[in-house]
Amino acid sequence: MARTSSRRRAAKLMAKPSGSTMVKGSPDDRISSLPNDILVNILNRLDVRAATRTSVLSRRWSQLPAMVPQLTISARDLLPSETKTSISKVEIVRRATAAVAKDPANAALSNAELVRRTSAAVAKALADAAAVAKALADAAAVAKAVANTAVAKVIKSILACRDPGGWPIRLSMTFYLRDGVPISVGHTVGNAMATLKVEKAEFTVLTEKEGRKCSIDDVVNYGTRFVSFFNECHNAFAGLTRLYLENLRFRESNFVSNILVTCKQLNYLGFFNCDTEDWITLQVEHAQLIELSIVDCRFDMVKLTWVPKLTWLVFLFWITSRDPPLALGYVPLLEVLRLSNAARSLDKMLKLSTFLHETSIRDLTLGFQCEKIWVQPECLTRRQAYVFQQLRILNLVKIPEGYDLTWTMFFLEAAPSLEELYMTYGSIHVKWK
Structure with missing residues (x-):
């Protein structure tokens, strides 16, 4: 804001000045x-x-x-405003059926003829809607291509004019993974890192389709595109401080590890809807990483083996055969943790005192999407008191209805320094300070 x-x-x-604000006799305002x-x-x-x-x-x-000092450009910001919204198939059928029923010319028709006309009207409405949706999708694809090209041109133009001995610059770029634009941006940024003083560099790499609309073929195709981009632009990736990736499936099981090895300067790394063809155990070792976000990804196991500067971790909606799918190794500075999942009745329960025993969490969010609580209630012990002694903020989201909330007393007893407690239980929202 x-x-x-x-x-x-x-x-x-920067607006054009009026005559009263101009300096008389001077060409400049x-x-x-x-x-x-x-x-x-x-x-x-x-x-x-x-x-x-x-x-x-x-x-x-x-x-x-x-x-x-700051160059921030996003292909999303260059897209035209959306003026039309999609209508569900159910709504299309409802409207077509209502239109036939309201038409006075159909009042005297037999039931069989009325059904025939209704079916024909519904079929035509669905066909028209499909044609409109395709036209809108084609127009959106063209708009994204134009916006992407504009990003590459602006970055290249501005960086080409920079003084190599001038002030440092911070770069933040958002672009779509399509055509030759990512490689063009990567080469431009890589050259800038070699000749200019680049203080920070951020890539947000988007896909043309959103996560829920992506098929298996889509994420495999996007993954192949990103691998080509990555392999062509190692110099740029080696200097990145922030990287966000979405909707990618990698054929090589060790490719995610290659990202961590190459991008040694990363402070932030975010994955959304990413995985490999073979389920893997992802070992994370990184000297500079401060924030890590893994959302809706399919890894068999994520082990934070050695991440000494990590302070902020988001791990949401995992799909795995392991319980738990996350192991916290050497993360001595971890303060903020967000965990959320839709536990099934057969899933094992997570014992927080064991899971967090090497950390000093100050801000903890636990999200329960359905079926059951996946946190095991515990009796207060000295070890548990040590684990939660630094906890200041606790957020319990979407607690399934039917659960006795007395299990939350464990947190109140184990966390003497707790300052804020937020809970959502069904439709009930509770805030305590």
């Missing part, structure tokens, strides 16, 4: 008379499109976009 407000104020400052560092600060609060438009004002302005 603060970022949006600052951009609005900056955009207002009062904003242009400000020193470069102030103007660069203003440009840094604008989005990339607005900032680059200022380069047409004068020769001086044309040099300023290449001086901004």
Whole structure:
């Protein structure tokens, strides 16, 4: 919100001045008379499109976009606003059936003829809806291709004008995994890392289809594309500080480990709906990783063997034959943990005091999606008191109805420093401070 407000104020400052605000006899307005560092600060609060438009004002302005300390550009932000929403097949059938029933010309028809006309109307409505959906999908694909190309061009243009001996720059890029754009972006960023002072570099790699719409063939295809991108741009990946990946299936079982080995500077790594063809035990060893997010992924086991700087971990909606599917090794700084899963009646229960015995968690979220509680109730012991002595915030989400909430007393007794407790039990929301 603060970022949006600052951009609005900056955009207002950049608006064309009225005659009363112009300095008489001067070709420049009062904003242009400000020193470069102030103007660069203003440009840094604008989005990339607005900032680059200022380069047409004068020769001086044309040099300023290449001086901004932060370059953030997202292909999603360049897409046209969606003006149409999809309608479910059930709603299409309902509307077509209602239209036939309301038509006065059909009032005297026999039941058999009415059924025939209704079926024909429904079939036509579904065919029309399918044609519209395909047209919208094709238009969206074209829009994503155009936005992707724009990202590559803007990054290349701005970085080419940077002074190698100038101020450091922070790069944040979001783009789609399609065509040759990812490799183009990777080469540009890799060259920048070799010639410029790049303080941070972030890649958010999106797929054209969203997770729920992806078939097996889609995620395999996306995985193949990413492997080609990764292999072509090792220099860029070696310097990344943040990487987010989604909807990828890798043919090689050790490829995820290759990402960890190559991307040695990562502070954040996020996986959504990613896996390998063969279920693997993912060993995580990384000296710089601070935040790790694994959501809706299919790994047999994830072992955080040695992650000395990790402070924030999200592990949601796992699918595995192991219980638990996550093992915490050397993570001495881990403070924030988010765990959520839809436990089945046959799944084993997790003993938190054993699972967290090497950590000092301060902020814990446990999500229960259905069927049963997968945390085993425990009696308070000295070991459990040690595990939870640093706990300050506890969030228990979607506790299944029918469970006696007295099991939550374990946390209240084991966590003497607890400051905030949030619970959702069915439709009941409880907040305690």
